[in-house]
Amino acid sequence: MRIILTHEQTDFDALASLLGAHLLDPEALPVLPRRPNRNVRAFLNIYGADLPFVDPKDLPNEKIDLIYLVDTQSLISVKGAHKGTRVRVLDHHQRRDDLPDTWEVTTDNTGANTTLLVEAIREQGIRLTAVQAGLLLLGIYEDTGSLTYSRTTPRDIRAAAYLLEEGANLTLVNDYLNQPLSLAQQALYDTLRQQAEHLTIHDHAIILALGDATEIDEELSSIAHKLRDLLDPEALFLLLSTRGGTQMICRSTSDSIDVGQIAAHFGGGGHSRAAAALIKDRSPEEVRRELLDLLPQHVRPPLTVADIMSRAPQVLSPDTPVEKAALLMQRYGYEGYPVVENDAIVGLLTRRAVDRALAHKLNLTAASLMQAGEVHVHPDHSVEHLHRLMAETGWGQIPVVERGSHRIVGIVTRTDLIKTLNPPTKRARPHNLAARLEEALPPARLELIRQIARLAEEQNLALYIVGGFVRDLLLNYPSLDFDLVVEGDAIALAQAVGKRFGGRVTTHRRFGTAKWLLPLPGNPNTSPPSEEMQSWLQEHNPADLPATLDFITARTEFYTHPTALPTVERGSIKLDLHR
Template sequence: MGEQLILTHENTDFDGLASQLAAWKLYPQAKPVLPRRPNRNLRDFLTLYWDELPFVRYEDLARRGEVDRIILVDTQTLVTPRGMSNETQVLIIDHHPLARDLPPNWSYSGEAVGATTTLLLERIVENGIRVTPVEATLLALGIYEDTGSLTYPTTTVRDLHSVTWLAERGANLAVVSDFLHHPLTDQQLELYEALLDSAEIHPIAGHTIVVATANAEGYVEEISALAHKIRDLYDPAGLFLLVDLGEHLQLVARSTTDAVDVGHIADHFGGGGHTRAAAALIRGMDLATARQTLLDMLERHIHPLVTVGQIMSHGVHTLSPQTTVEEATEIMLRYGFEGFPVVGEGGEIVGILTRREIDRARRLHLETMPVSHYMTKGEIWVGPGDSVERLQQIMTQHGIGQVPVVKGTDILGVVTRTDLIKLWTSPPHQPPRRQEIAQRMQEALPGPLLELLQQASAMAQEMGYALYVVGGF
């Protein structure tokens, strides 16, 4: 009988290492092989707790043995180990969707949760397998690190249940905190400061993208730890670090949204990863060329996942700067809106008037004053193709909950806090309700009737009214 191995990716994180441990609990006949280049915080953890854990090093494997089976966790890319053949069975266990067709003898098991550790831990719980406090701590580290301490959008209820189960079995949260917030070495701190100095913010398709470059010949520490710290500082939709290490360039990329698929970007440079985290080793290209190539790719491949136009409300009413507070109050009560765009003589937006500003003017008995005295001034608007992230930035920057949607010189509608809340409370991956209804109408209605409704909708919009259709099909 040949050997069975449990492998993960190089430069592995705690989710990869914890997934190896969890897989060993389920397949104790297999050997969890420590990657050759684990991150520094993992190395320090293993130095302290090595005797309590089942890992083996590559150099400890038999030199002439055959490998019958490989369990590959938290990655879908295999660095072929010694002894593997075309007959070797490979099982992928990963919380990322399958990215490619598999070769013969390969299989895949995975679901969309925050960490691969969660998938394996659920099977440990189902099978009544016990874990020690040290094992529980490592498993918790895997889930906490890959979910941003349970704050990333990919986090699920299953991840929360898993860390609760681990805490009940002795996971030491103080140790978890220490290793998640590991201090930087002097070499890492120097590179971190260089990356911050060069960091550029690029608004692409309504997303905030941060690109940073640096020269660091002779650098030997991992760069991924710096990516996490810079991401926490800027909170971008996508982060791309390009570091010149002398013999080659290293690209490290992170994303907080499926609309920025960093795995696809890294693949172009000969690397790999998944939607939220990826890396590439780049040869034969200088830093300036790689940066420009990266920016060109980002412009082509990044698109809003959900656009403002998909969630906005139509039939917006506008005010002129000369409208009095009393008149604005009557309009607000009549239509039930919490805010209105204020439009100048040329049709341009000059400000936003909200209920809060009207209430303040009325408390001072200034009903006869024009709204231009109280509105939030400025060209405050978003486009129908802008992302929800861009909308949130506008709302928080100006402290308003209603933002007009503009295309060219036309005000198409308004998007509100209520629209955002509806989006957040929709089931994951469910298309916005308005888009779904429009698609159903296109599929079910005869062409002439659909055209009539579109014309009626356009007329209602020009008049500032909402169009209602009653019936069924």
């Protein structure tokens, strides 16, 4: 005999997986769990007679040769199983490490487990009834939030489209998803809402709530969904007393909070966005204390404004004529400029306002056309904070202001935010060149780069290695000649390097460049090495160091007319790359 099993507290993905596995192996009996979710039970009360599910009490008294385990990797004891019973797992959760070696385990990364079975059904050309197609679609829709959860894959969407072609009815799906809570669930929901503990960990909003569910026989995950929708945290943790122990239910809406890993710590499992664990012999308060200690380790600090901003922003003064603003926008392609007076932000001038003024031949200034306001962010603000601020203010370009000095150090645009929030699904794997740098450069030259990088960091400057050196590094060709590009003031950084280590710095202020002549024996007319440099030279081979090092300010340039020398202005690394 062959049977198909899934987990208790059965949702539609689990029930649909039972059906899908049976359609692929009609001789295998799909065994109904004892405790399905309330909406699943309501569905079975109406449509169960048209489906092949078997009650555990009605299983034949035979030995079980094979168990299919779907949408779970936990096997309960079942009558008829023996040492020779084979187990075949089909699941969309991450494979557990403690599974027996004799099990045949297939896991895949889809939003719904049902998707894996629908793909096989389609490949084999199995025809479906409207009820079968409807149940399979319920499985996909429930586990992917009607195809809106971030873990939804193109495969889930293709499977759903196929089921609609096979006769699945969206009205049926809507009838059984998002059902109202029962009275008992509603009472627990109200208690959890009133007693919810609001936490902020690494700038992420997290809600933790404890409750008593010992008298509730119905599933509890729908309560978590309702609370998440109401309170809108980035992560939600429910710790509920049940007859079997403390039930942990976890939900996340952020890639920075992997609740699957947290649940695994407590012996449970699930996805990065939805997970659960049952902790026996421990109270919710005991679990809460351990969870509070654990969260800072598993909640990653968010991406900050400093990670995505452009440095060295261009700004306008309030008395800038509209014609000049239009020329700058045309030259650099910006959609807006911060307007600054006495180092304070007073507004934002947009391309739309400039175009409208020019169309009406209005001879106005930035002060007359700008959106007035002091909107800004700090470099350490999270991208989530930036997102909320842009949505509230409508500003598409927001200046970044350094704490303390109140100096404008960057700008972040709506495009920067959109690229961050919606990264390409297929992106090139980033290159980690640290190991290649260590292989390509002599220790003395590598340490020199690190020392200069520390100085740049102290001055809040972004530092880049540029030139043929980078190309050669990617091609695994040895090369030692490199230049340093600075977002900010390259001359100031070069002078700081010369002051700390000695040598001589020559500058070309028109182009924002500087050359540092290292304090080496072959360099004439240089100041002697500092004590720090002398100590450092004793540890490294001076012959491995360059005689000079060029510092270049990231810049943009334009030409007023053909054959003219370029007009150079300080810019960001983006503008320099455009150049």
